[in-house]
Amino acid sequence: MIKFKKFILALTIASISSSLLFAESGLSIMKKVLDRDDGDNIIANMQMQLIDKKGHKRIRDMKTYSKDYGNDEKKVIFFLSPSDVRNTAFLTFDYADDSKDDDQWLFLPALKKTKRIPSSDKDSSFMGSDFTYGDMVDPNLDDYTFKVIKESYVKRKSGKNKVWVIERTPINQDVIDETGYIKSIAYVRQDNYMITRAKHFLKKSGRVKYMDVKKIQQIDGIDTAIITTATTKKGRRTLHKTILINSDIKMNQDLKDNLFTIRTIEKGI
Amino acid sequence: VLKNISLSFITSILLASNLNASDGFDDDGGFDDETIEIVSIKPSSHNFDIYGFVDYSINTDLHNKHDISSSKISTNIKMEYKYDKNIKFKSTIKNYSDFSTNINNDYDIYDINELTLNVKLDEESDFTFGRQIIVWGKSDNIRITDKINSLNNTTPGIVDIEDLRRGRLLSKLDFYNGNWTYSGIFMHEARFSLLPEPGSDYYNPQLFSKAIRKGPSDNDGNFAFSASGNFQGQDIVFYFLKDYVDNTSFKSRMTAVAYNKVINSFSLKSELSYNDNYENNNVDSVVDSMLGIEYNGISDGSLSFEVANKNNTIQYATRYSQSFLNQTLDVSLLHSSYKKNGSGGGFTRLWSDYAINDSISLSTGLIYYHSGSNILFDSIKNNDRFFTSIKYNF
Numbered sequence: 001m002i003k004f005k006k007f008i009l010a011l012t013i014a015s016i017s018s019s020l021l022f023a024e025s026g027l028s029i030m031k032k033v034l035d036r037d038d039g040d041n042i043i044a045n046m047q048m049q050l051i052d053k054k055g056h057k058r059i060r061d062m063k064t065y066s067k068d069y070g071n072d073e074k075k076v077i078f079f080l081s082p083s084d085v086r087n088t089a090f091l092t093f094d095y096a097d098d099s100k101d102d103d104q105w106l107f108l109p110a111l112k113k114t115k116r117i118p119s120s121d122k123d124s125s126f127m128g129s130d131f132t133y134g135d136m137v138d139p140n141l142d143d144y145t146f147k148v149i150k151e152s153y154v155k156r157k158s159g160k161n162k163v164w165v166i167e168r169t170p171i172n173q174d175v176i177d178e179t180g181y182i183k184s185i186a187y188v189r190q191d192n193y194m195i196t197r198a199k200h201f202l203k204k205s206g207r208v209k210y211m212d213v214k215k216i217q218q219i220d221g222i223d224t225a226i227i228t229t230a231t232t233k234k235g236r237r238t239l240h241k242t243i244l245i246n247s248d249i250k251m252n253q254d255l256k257d258n259l260f261t262i263r264t265i266e267k268g269i
Numbered sequence: 270v271l272k273n274i275s276l277s278f279i280t281s282i283l284l285a286s287n288l289n290a291s292d293g294f295d296d297d298g299g300f301d302d303e304t305i306e307i308v309s310i311k312p313s314s315h316n317f318d319i320y321g322f323v324d325y326s327i328n329t330d331l332h333n334k335h336d337i338s339s340s341k342i343s344t345n346i347k348m349e350y351k352y353d354k355n356i357k358f359k360s361t362i363k364n365y366s367d368f369s370t371n372i373n374n375d376y377d378i379y380d381i382n383e384l385t386l387n388v389k390l391d392e393e394s395d396f397t398f399g400r401q402i403i404v405w406g407k408s409d410n411i412r413i414t415d416k417i418n419s420l421n422n423t424t425p426g427i428v429d430i431e432d433l434r435r436g437r438l439l440s441k442l443d444f445y446n447g448n449w450t451y452s453g454i455f456m457h458e459a460r461f462s463l464l465p466e467p468g469s470d471y472y473n474p475q476l477f478s479k480a481i482r483k484g485p486s487d488n489d490g491n492f493a494f495s496a497s498g499n500f501q502g503q504d505i506v507f508y509f510l511k512d513y514v515d516n517t518s519f520k521s522r523m524t525a526v527a528y529n530k531v532i533n534s535f536s537l538k539s540e541l542s543y544n545d546n547y548e549n550n551n552v553d554s555v556v557d558s559m560l561g562i563e564y565n566g567i568s569d570g571s572l573s574f575e576v577a578n579k580n581n582t583i584q585y586a587t588r589y590s591q592s593f594l595n596q597t598l599d600v601s602l603l604h605s606s607y608k609k610n611g612s613g614g615g616f617t618r619l620w621s622d623y624a625i626n627d628s629i630s631l632s633t634g635l636i637y638y639h640s641g642s643n644i645l646f647d648s649i650k651n652n653d654r655f656f657t658s659i660k661y662n663f
Contacts, residue, residue: 058626112402120565197300
């Protein structure tokens with residue numbers, strides 16, 4: 001019995017000290033992830049390949065523009081193809097101030113109308129992909145607790161990267177309902193504070209979504225995600241997959257303020 | 270040169286992604302190794318584009334021995350030409366051919382529904398001339414302020430949204446100042462709503478006879494103005510319109526406001542208009558109003574409810590839309606009714622759209638018309654029907 005108590009004590013001490021072992025806390029790392037220089041005044045082409053469980057593929061081509069305003073960000077996305085979504089455009093103002101809801105408008109050419117979209121609608125699919133509207137904006141760190149689980153390596157053929165494996169837990173049910181994620185595991189690269197992989201446990205019937213930055217490229221000295229996949233699985237079975245490919249990325253462009261307006265999404269560029 | 274650079278960049282990505290084909294994964298499984306193929310990357314801009322769809326639809330009457338009441342091919346061709354970064358041309362040409370009826374329709378078989386020249390005058394102003402569609406208001410289901418374009422009402426409740434509004438020859442001047450957009454619109458054409466024609470199942474001579482709809486003799490002095498403000502969490506628009514009342518020969522003046530605000534997952538919408546029928550002494554001026562709420566907290570779905578007082582009649586609209594299978598299947602239900610407890614009549618429509626792939630989609634649905642004291646719905650109550658269509662997008 002004494003041996004057993006000693007074992008429990010040792011286990012408790014070990015688990016406490018393991019959380020103290022990491023030089024940085026999960027929150028501190030995640031703040032650095034958000035504060036990382038990810039470029040400004042960016043123009044890019046974006047392609048989404050939507051692949052269903054039978055391997056049937058649908059393609060969405062887009063052009064994106066984004067600009068930082070201090071810690072706020074404005075972004076506009078134009079859909080180029082296929083033809084039934086052509087000229088659809090999405091405008092979003094992502095506010096750093098957590099007390100302000102983001103502004104989002106969607107121009108629907110078939111309706112000839114711009115609709116304001118509630119920004120709390122974060123768990124809906126972004127244009128049929130495995131990415132949600134919530135995945136397209138920075139998370140509110142106050143909505144989560146972060147815990148460094150361990151340090152590890154993500155190994156790829158191009159090399160291996162040391163990462164922190166961080167568990168992200170929503171602070172309440174409202175956050176779960178809003179984002180659709182019960183819990184997430186993020187793999188943050190220690191050399192550049194990029195999330196290279198993430199595993200999201202979905203509220204929906206035991207599904208898990210795997211997000212993986214497959215290719216990173218330095219553009220104007222900034223590490224930039226070129227190919228990212230999001231795969232929704234139930235057990236080992238793939239339900240749907242999205243491959244997001246960025247190309248023709250140009251940073252530090254002279255993007256005027258009036259690009260990020262309803263005028264632009266309605267008239268096109 | 271840019272295209273060549275772009276091509277070499279794409280090639281380099283392609284090569285690089287093939288090199289990544291056998292990536293490993295860390296000690297937590299579930300992440301896949303795969304070959305990523307870049308299918309196509311569109312050039313960043315085109316000067317000329319042509320696209321659109323061909324649609325074949327069948328409507329089956331659920332009464333009247335399940336007759337096919339419509340068997341129609343529609344073509345919708347859109348063209349866009351960008352002369353330079355400030356000058357653009359756009360057009361939408363439509364064609365309808367109905368094989369099943371002997372409708373004596375005098376509406377356009379070939380219809381240039383939109384043909385516009387858009388000129389960016391400077392950083393603060395645009396000018397658009399041509400046949401165009403301008404949608405006013407915040408409501409999705411009940412039209413209070415959305416009066417500039419008339420509608421295709423030949424098959425009430427069934428017309429596809431892309432075919433619903435009729436373009437109109439207009440000049441439009443837009444000024445942009447901060448959060449506000451000011452638009453002045455001058456009408457050069459009176460184009461009224463299409464109604465069921467003799468031969469159509471929906472035709473009722475008491476309601477739709479040409480003898481009782483009068484066109485305008487001229488189109489002098491019709492104009493509109495709007496001031497639209499977009500702010501954090503809310504939008505507001507003020508309207509003024511002097512124009513013909515649809516399918517009549519007299520004019521009305523409308524002064525209106527529309528407002529919407531987002532609170533969490535809810536979008537609140539409201540519209541209020543004062544309609545001064547100053548050219549028709551037999552019709553009193555009327556105040557129309559609409560209140561609506563849309564809930565977007567449903568994953569991949571939305572639920573909305575609107576109630577309006579339009580032409581002194583209460584009108585309700587409830588809509589539920591839900592997407593499935595990563596938005597390849599959309600299912601919607603719309604119930605619209607008039608007067609308290611629906612005693613005026615109305616309709617219920619249930620339909621689905623399924624995208625087989627990026628080019629081909631199938632639509633199918635049912636519409637039930639509810640009879641009531643409203644003469645329109647009493648007249649068309651026996652036109653419940655099943656409708657289906659296949660669309661090829663190109």
